[in-house]
Each structure stands twice: as C-alpha cells, then as structure tokens.
Amino acid sequence: MDPYVSSFLHENDDFLAGLRAYALDNSVPVLRPDSASLLSTLTALKKPCRILEAGSAIGYSAILMAKAAPDTKIETVEIDPDMAGIARANIAKAGFGDRIRVILGDASDVFPALSGNFDMIFLDSAKGQYVRLLDDVVRLLSPGGLLVADNCIFYGKVYDDPASAPHKHRTIVANMRSFLERVLCGNEFQGTLLETGDGMLVAVRREGK
C-alpha cells in the first residue's frame, strides 16, 4: 500500500490503539488497519440494529463496530475460552457490556441455534468454516442485510487452484472458493470481493431470495 494511503490508517481511538498494541505483543490476530477502517465505515453506513460476529478474539472488531454504530447490539461468538474471557473484560472496560454479548462456542454450533434477524453479519473465525456457516447466514440475515467476511484471499492462496495449494491449506482454499462462488455468483447476495487487507467480502442479502 502506498504510504500516503496508509498515513490515513492510524488508530485515532486510544482504547482501540491499546487493544491493537496488546494484540501485536501477544500474537493475537486482529483486523488489519485497512480492513478495520473499511469495517468501521460500513458499520457507520449501515447503522445496524443487530450484528452477529464469528470470531471475537480479544474483542477489537466488536468494540470497533459498537463505536461505529452507537445504537447497535452485537452477539460475538468465540471458540477459545481464554480469548472469550479477555474479550469480555475488554468489552466491559470499554463500557459496552450492555451492548456486546460474547457467546463461548463453535460458530458452527452456535449459528444454527440462533434465531431472529440480524442487519449485519461479520465472519472472522476459522476461514475454512465460512461456507458451512452460509446457510445460517442466509437464514439469520435480514433482506437488505450486510455480510462482511475477512481473510477471503487467505494470503493470496485463494488465487491458485486448490490442488496446487500446500496440502495443509488445500481444504481451506477449496472451502473459501466455494464460499466466494456461492456469495458472488449465486442469486442470494449482491456482493464484491475487495483486496483490502487479506481480502474483504462485502455483500448485501437480496430481497426475497
């Protein structure tokens, strides 16, 4: 990225800057700055009442979205109990305990058990899992609702035929391609794949599909 463009990506929120520094020091993956900027802007634009997130980590992206849309309520699913504990503590410290709920569990188990309508769903959990979550995403997302998914390029590995991917990444790449093809080529969503960060999918659930 050109340094002029990246000069606009500095964290101007002290709390989020602290979380990013912690993540860096402790090797916790959180949204890259350009993806964070995009997610924040999309959330502010959409002004969702309810957001569902897969993959809380330390709560960075959930807090970012809560700050971008002051009336939104967020459910965020995290499989790792230690991460879920840190996320809950950070969310309480940020003053969002009443607006963000961390659900401990595997998104593949939690999503099917949820009901109601969400205006926005953000996928940032296991990358090979997105395609398995898609039926529930379609069920839970309101018509006109926004789907955002991070790491869809998967370090560039998604560009190549899955058969030529290293063995350990083959299934993830094949699953990611199935996910992208259903969202971008099917009739359920209007969407686009941006090369922001590690690849951000942005898609709107079509009305009546």
Ligand SMILES: C[S@@+](CC[C@H](N)C(=O)[O-])C[C@H]1O[C@@H](n2cnc3c(N)ncnc32)[C@H](O)[C@@H]1O
């Ligand atoms: C990239 S990190 C999430 C970063 C976070 N969204 C942010 O930007 O602040 C991915 C997280 O997903 C969690 N995770 C992985 N597989 C999961 C699953 N099946 N269900 C729920 N969470 C999962 C990991 O433990 C990890 O904390």
